[in-house]
Amino acid sequence: MASSPQALDALVIGAGPAGIGTALALAAVDDLHFGVLDRGQIGQTFLDWPEQQTFLTPSFTGNGFGATDLNSVHPETSPAFSIGVDYLNGAQYAKYLRSVAGHFQLPIMEEVEVAGVAVRSDGFEVFSNRGSVRARSLVWAGGEFGQPLVPRISGSTLTDHTSGAAAWAIRSGDVVVIGGYESGIDIACLHVENGAHVTVVDENTPWDAGSGSDPSFRLAPRSRVRLQRALATGRLSLVSARAVSVHAVGDGFATKLSDGENIRSDSKPIAATGFGSGLGPVQQLFTARPDGWPELDEDDQSTITPGLFLSGPSIRHGGLKFCFIYKFRQRFAHIARVIGERSGKDTSALEAWREAGMLTDDLSCCGAECAC
Ligand SMILES: Cc1cc2nc3c(=O)[nH]c(=O)nc-3n(C[C@H](O)[C@H](O)[C@H](O)COP(=O)(O)OP(=O)(O)OC[C@H]3O[C@@H](n4cnc5c(N)ncnc54)[C@H](O)[C@@H]3O)c2cc1C
Structure with missing residues (x-):
């Protein structure tokens, strides 16, 4: 990829x-010139998922009745239809993404790692291991998986983060999981199902049902069912406390809690402590909100770098989290329309995305609570 003499209208970094x-x-915008780069393969993060990891959100082909499959990235596609599975694993979802990209003939270059981005008078210059490319608008879609957050405690190097295969390998004896939201309960249930005794520690007790109905703030139904089954074995303990340190003790490990108690485990404690925003080479082109997530304007654009958009699970607007596919996909067509209009292109085809329930441009409509 030599430096291109003519700038693209838009460049997307990341093919998740x-x-x-x-x-x-963007492909639905008339005559827009754009491209996609990924440092690995299409759906690389999903190819990197531990083998046992499956989606939390089920897939079901409701598209024809206005209920587009929760994990679809285009209104006319459905992972449940193309793969034939409701709770997909990573390899299956990567296959779906590749088939969609192929069907719609997206211009994607794989194995292109973006290492730097410079702001120019007419847009951006993007530097990669395969040369540089210029684009008037840039969409960062690099995901969060590349930035696992380990607990900020002494001995954190003695933990296995849930993003790695080691945390998922079958364990026996006593297991400790630090963090009790979705990934913590998921991996705790897995180890209980395989016979281990598991203690989950989290001072915020996120396993409690909570009062809101937003799945970003309460466990998914499948997780709650698995949790009840795991508790019924008598081999799962949920502890409301903060882990403050981890030490190697004899042939095992000790996790010290805020109340002074030590919990012993036969293997490294598992850190189910989530991910950061993973902004990589565009980090300095965003400012951060007080909670650390990138500050965005109403078009999901950096507040300090016009023309730089964020697509994906790190999108936050006020108290709204867009961390699931069915949430952040609401913004694909909005971002494309803003970019298309700035390039003077016809964006009317994007209205089909709204009809399919895949375009939200009025953020005040999100976040409603269910009555029952
Ligand atoms: C364990 C786990 C389970 C989850 N389960 C669900 C679920 O059940 N349902 C749901 O809706 N969401 C789920 N999520 C949320 C998750 O954030 C999304 O599913 C999804 O991975 C986010 O998509 P993305 O495209 O933003 O990021 P990714 O899928 O991570 O894609 C980012 C891509 O960018 C590429 N990239 C990164 N940096 C560069 C660079 N410098 N240069 C070039 N390319 C780069 C990567 O190779 C990658 O292919 C889960 C997340 C995790 C971590």
Whole structure:
């Protein structure tokens, strides 16, 4: 990829669901010149998922009745239909993404790692291991998986983060999981199902049902069912406390809690402590909100770098989290329309995304609570 003499209208970095979905919306804009780069393969994060990891959100082909499959990135596609599975694993979802990208003939270059981005008078210059490319608008869709957050405690190097295969390998004896939200309960249930005794520690007790109905703030139904089954074995303990340190003790490990208690485990404690925003080479082109997530304007654009958009699970607007595909996909067509209009292109085809329930441009409509 030599330096291109003519700038693209838009360049998308990352070919996961956010990047592929945004590219599909850009493809619906008439005569827009755009491209997608990924440092690995299409759906690389999903190819890297531990084998046992499956989606939390089920897939079901409701598309024809206005209920587009929760994990679709285009209104006319459905992972449940193309793969035939409701709770997909990573390899299956990567296959879906590749088939969608192929069907719609998206211009994607794989094995291109973006290492730097410079702001120019007419847009951006993007530097990669394969040369540089210029684009008037840039969409960062690099995901969060590349930035696992380890607990900020002494001995954190003695933990296995849930993003790695080691945390998922079958364990026997006593297991400790630090963090009790979705990934913590998921991996705790897995180890209980395989016979281990598991203690989950989290001072915020996120396993409690909570009062809101937003799945970003309460366990998914499947997780709650698994949790009840795991508790019924008598081999799962949920402890409301903060882990303050981890030490190697004899042939095992001790996790010290805020109340002074030590919990012993036969293997490294598992850190189910989530991910950061993973902004990589565009980090300095965003400012951060007080909670650390990137500050965005109403178009999901950096507040300090016009023309730089964020697509994916790190999108936050006020108290709204867009951390699931069915949430952040609402913004693909919005971002594409803003970019298309700035390039003077016809964006009317994007209205089909709204009809399919895949375009939210009025953020005040999100976050309603269910009555029952
Ligand atoms: C364990 C786990 C389970 C989850 N389960 C669900 C679920 O059940 N349902 C749901 O809706 N969401 C789920 N999520 C949320 C998750 O954030 C999304 O599913 C999804 O991975 C986010 O998509 P993305 O495209 O933003 O990021 P990714 O899928 O991570 O894609 C980012 C892409 O960018 C590429 N990239 C990164 N940096 C560069 C660079 N410098 N240069 C070039 N390319 C780069 C990567 O190679 C990658 O292919 C889960 C997340 C995790 C971590």
